[in-house]
Amino acid sequence: MRASNIVQDLITQDKRTTNRPLTFRPGQIISGKVLKLFPNQIAEVQVGSQKVIAQLEVGLSVNDRHFFQVQSIDGQVQLKVLESPGLNGKQPSVENLLKQLNLPVTKEYVSLLQFFLREQLPITKDTIHMAAEWLKSSDSFQEGLEGIRLLLTKQLPFTKDVFHSLTSILKNEPMSLLMENLLTQIKGEIPTESSNKLSAILTEMTITEKEKISNIALMKLVKDWLSSPDQLKSKTAFHFLQNTGFISTNASEESMVQQGLEKWAKADLVQTKSSPALNIIPELVEINRTGSREELILTLTKLQNIIKNDANGGMDSKALSEIQKVLSDIRNSNIALPLNERDMKALAQAIFQLLAQETDRMELPNGTAVWKQILPILNQTHQSLSKLDNMLFMDQAELSTNLSNEEQTLINQMKNDIKLAGMQWENSHAVKDQIKHLIQSIGLSYEHELLSALKNPEGDTANKAETVKPLLMQLLSEEVSPAIKDAAEKLLFKITGFQLLSQEVGPLLQYVFQVPLSFREIKSDLTMQWSGRKTENGKIDPNFCRVLFYLNLNQLKETIVDLQVQNRVMNISIINERTDMRMLAAPFIAQLKENLIKINYQLSSIAFEKPKDENVNKLKETISSRSAMSHVNGVDFRI
Known part of the structure; x- marks a missing residue:
C-alpha cells in the first residue's frame, strides 16, 4: 500500500476532467x-x-x-x-x-x-x-x-x-522533517532575533513527548529551587537536582544561584519588557560586577521603590524584605562590593521570587521560557535526563521506597504539571485544543487570523506574528546563508501548499493540514482532510461531513481512518496492514459508541480493511466521487 502518498491521493482527487465545464x-x-x-x-x-x-x-x-x-x-x-x-x-x-x-x-x-x-x-x-x-x-x-x-x-x-x-x-517529506532540517541549519549560523524565535518554536514542535516531559519537570525543579519562598522546598529541589546529576555534588548552591541569575539577565525575554521591576535586574547584575557602590545603591533603591509602589500588590513580602536588608548592609558598609556569592545568593533568590510572582501574575502564555533560559547552567546529560524520567513514571510504592517525603511531594507536583502540558489522548476536548494550537503555531491559519485582527484592532496581533509562517517570511527577508534560505523556503512552501488546498468552493469546504505529533519517544506527522457542506456561519456542517486522516505509528504502522457522517450517523473504515486490527480494537468499540452518544452521534459501523491495491483504489474513487470539489467553479480561500 502507498499510504505514505495519502496526501497526493487527497489532492489529486479531481484529476478526472471529463465533466469539468469548459472555460x-x-x-x-x-x-x-x-x-x-x-x-x-x-x-x-x-x-x-x-x-x-x-x-x-x-x-x-x-x-x-x-x-x-x-x-x-x-x-x-x-x-x-x-x-x-x-x-x-x-x-x-x-x-x-x-x-x-x-x-x-x-x-x-x-x-x-x-x-x-x-x-x-x-x-x-x-x-x-x-x-x-x-x-x-x-x-x-x-x-x-x-x-x-x-x-x-x-x-x-x-x-x-x-x-x-x-x-x-x-513530495513525501513530512513537515516535522523539514522543521528539523531548518533547525539543524539555524544552529550552525550566527543567531538573529527571528532565527532565535523560530528555533524555539520549532524545537518545541519537534521534540518527543518524553523530551517535553523532562523539560517541563526540569523547569519546575529550577523554579522551585530558585524562587520558592519555602526554604525547605527550595533546598529539596536543589538536592534533587544534585541527586539526579543535573548539578555536581561538589558545586555550592551560592555559585549556582549566581550563575542562574547572570544567565537569565543576559537573556532577551520579550515578555519581561512590560515589567519595570524585572527590566532593572540585568542592570543590577552588571553594576554589581563593576563594583560601583553608588550605582548599586541607586539601582537597589529604584527596585525597592518600584515594588513598594506596585499597584497590584503582588510583589512584596520576603522578596522586598531581603532586598531592603541587602540595601541596608551596603549603605552601612557591612558588606564589601562586588557582593560575594553568599550575599548575592540572598539577593538573587529575592529577585527570582519577584520573577515568579510577576510571570504568574501577568499570566504570561510562555512564562516557562523564563526558567528555560537558566537550564544551560545544568548538566543535561542523557544519564541525568533518564534518571529524572524514570522517577516521573515510578508508582507511589517505588517513590516511597527511594525518596524522602519532601521529594515525593515534589515529584507528584511535577506529575500534575506534566499531565496538563502533555497530549491528553483520553480527553477529546484537550486533543482538539492541542491540535488547534499546533495549527495556529505553524501559521496555517495566519492570514485568516490576521484579517480578523485587522477587523478587531484590540485583539492580540503580536502573538499571531510569533508563529512559524510569519517568522519564516521574516527570516527570508534577512541576509541568511544559502543553506538556511533553502531549508526555510521548503518549509514555507509546505505550509503554504496546505493552505492553498484548504478551499471554500461554492457550498463546499475542504480543509487539509499536516502537523507534527509525538507519542512518547516516537515522532510522527498527522495528516487530515475535512470536507463537507458549509453552514450559515461558514463552518463545515457536523451533521454531514467527511474526515479522513493518516498516521504512521510505531506498532500499527501506516494507518488510514476514513470517517463519514450522514445526519449524525457515523461509519468508520480503518485501513491497516495488520490482520488482528479487529481483535485489537474490539475492547474499545463499546466505549467509543458510548462517548459518541454523549455528543449526539450514533456509530453505525466500523469496517477493518487490509490495504490491498483494490482497497486503495476504492478509497481514491470514493474520495473523488464524494468530494465533488471538481464540479464547482471558482475558489475562495479560507486560510
Missing part, C-alpha cells in the same frame, strides 16, 4: 474538431468531451482537427485557426504549434504541451513558457507537471511560489 479566456489555445458548419462561419466544435458553438474567422471543413486561439468571449466565443489541418483530418503536430508560438521545439516543451492538451488545460504562450522554466528547477518532472495541473484546475494564481507550494505537498 475560455482571450489568448487561450485549444485543440478541437469541427463537427458541424452553420451559415455566417458559425460552427460546432468539439473540445475534449464537450461541444461549443463558436464564430470562426475562416471557413473550415467538417471533421478537420485544428489548433484554435480564443479571440473573444463576448456574447459568443470567437476562434482563430492557428494553422492548416494535419493529413487525413488529423490534428496538426505539436512541434508546428510550438514554432508558431515562437517557443523552443525541445523534448521538454513537446512533453509539456502534450500534457496540457491531454489534460485539457488552458494553453497560452506565457503559461507554456513559464511552466517550462519552473520545471527546470523541479526535482521531479512528473511532480512538476502534476503541480501545474493542480494550479490550473484549482484556478490558483499562476505564480512560481504557488507552483513550488503545490509541488512541496506532492
Whole structure:
C-alpha cells in the first residue's frame, strides 16, 4: 500500500476532467474538431468531451482537427485557426504549434504541451513558457507537471511560489522533517532575533513527548529551587537536582544561584519588557560586577521603590524584605562590593521570587521560557535526563521506597504539571485544543487570523506574528546563508501548499493540514482532510461531513481512518496492514459508541480493511466521487 502518498491521493482527487465545464479566456489555445458548419462561419466544435458553438474567422471543413486561439468571449466565443489541418483530418503536430508560438521545439516543451492538451488545460504562450522554466528547477518532472495541473484546475494564481507550494505537498517529506532540517541549519549560523524565535518554536514542535516531559519537570525543579519562598522546598529541589546529576555534588548552591541569575539577565525575554521591576535586574547584575557602590545603591533603591509602589500588590513580602536588608548592609558598609556569592545568593533568590510572582501574575502564555533560559547552567546529560524520567513514571510504592517525603511531594507536583502540558489522548476536548494550537503555531491559519485582527484592532496581533509562517517570511527577508534560505523556503512552501488546498468552493469546504505529533519517544506527522457542506456561519456542517486522516505509528504502522457522517450517523473504515486490527480494537468499540452518544452521534459501523491495491483504489474513487470539489467553479480561500 502507498499510504505514505495519502496526501497526493487527497489532492489529486479531481484529476478526472471529463465533466469539468469548459472555460475560455482571450489568448487561450485549444485543440478541437469541427463537427458541424452553420451559415455566417458559425460552427460546432468539439473540445475534449464537450461541444461549443463558436464564430470562426475562416471557413473550415467538417471533421478537420485544428489548433484554435480564443479571440473573444463576448456574447459568443470567437476562434482563430492557428494553422492548416494535419493529413487525413488529423490534428496538426505539436512541434508546428510550438514554432508558431515562437517557443523552443525541445523534448521538454513537446512533453509539456502534450500534457496540457491531454489534460485539457488552458494553453497560452506565457503559461507554456513559464511552466517550462519552473520545471527546470523541479526535482521531479512528473511532480512538476502534476503541480501545474493542480494550479490550473484549482484556478490558483499562476505564480512560481504557488507552483513550488503545490509541488512541496506532492513530495513525501513530512513537515516535522523539514522543521528539523531548518533547525539543524539555524544552529550552525550566527543567531538573529527571528532565527532565535523560530528555533524555539520549532524545537518545541519537534521534540518527543518524553523530551517535553523532562523539560517541563526540569523547569519546575529550577523554579522551585530558585524562587520558592519555602526554604525547605527550595533546598529539596536543589538536592534533587544534585541527586539526579543535573548539578555536581561538589558545586555550592551560592555559585549556582549566581550563575542562574547572570544567565537569565543576559537573556532577551520579550515578555519581561512590560515589567519595570524585572527590566532593572540585568542592570543590577552588571553594576554589581563593576563594583560601583553608588550605582548599586541607586539601582537597589529604584527596585525597592518600584515594588513598594506596585499597584497590584503582588510583589512584596520576603522578596522586598531581603532586598531592603541587602540595601541596608551596603549603605552601612557591612558588606564589601562586588557582593560575594553568599550575599548575592540572598539577593538573587529575592529577585527570582519577584520573577515568579510577576510571570504568574501577568499570566504570561510562555512564562516557562523564563526558567528555560537558566537550564544551560545544568548538566543535561542523557544519564541525568533518564534518571529524572524514570522517577516521573515510578508508582507511589517505588517513590516511597527511594525518596524522602519532601521529594515525593515534589515529584507528584511535577506529575500534575506534566499531565496538563502533555497530549491528553483520553480527553477529546484537550486533543482538539492541542491540535488547534499546533495549527495556529505553524501559521496555517495566519492570514485568516490576521484579517480578523485587522477587523478587531484590540485583539492580540503580536502573538499571531510569533508563529512559524510569519517568522519564516521574516527570516527570508534577512541576509541568511544559502543553506538556511533553502531549508526555510521548503518549509514555507509546505505550509503554504496546505493552505492553498484548504478551499471554500461554492457550498463546499475542504480543509487539509499536516502537523507534527509525538507519542512518547516516537515522532510522527498527522495528516487530515475535512470536507463537507458549509453552514450559515461558514463552518463545515457536523451533521454531514467527511474526515479522513493518516498516521504512521510505531506498532500499527501506516494507518488510514476514513470517517463519514450522514445526519449524525457515523461509519468508520480503518485501513491497516495488520490482520488482528479487529481483535485489537474490539475492547474499545463499546466505549467509543458510548462517548459518541454523549455528543449526539450514533456509530453505525466500523469496517477493518487490509490495504490491498483494490482497497486503495476504492478509497481514491470514493474520495473523488464524494468530494465533488471538481464540479464547482471558482475558489475562495479560507486560510
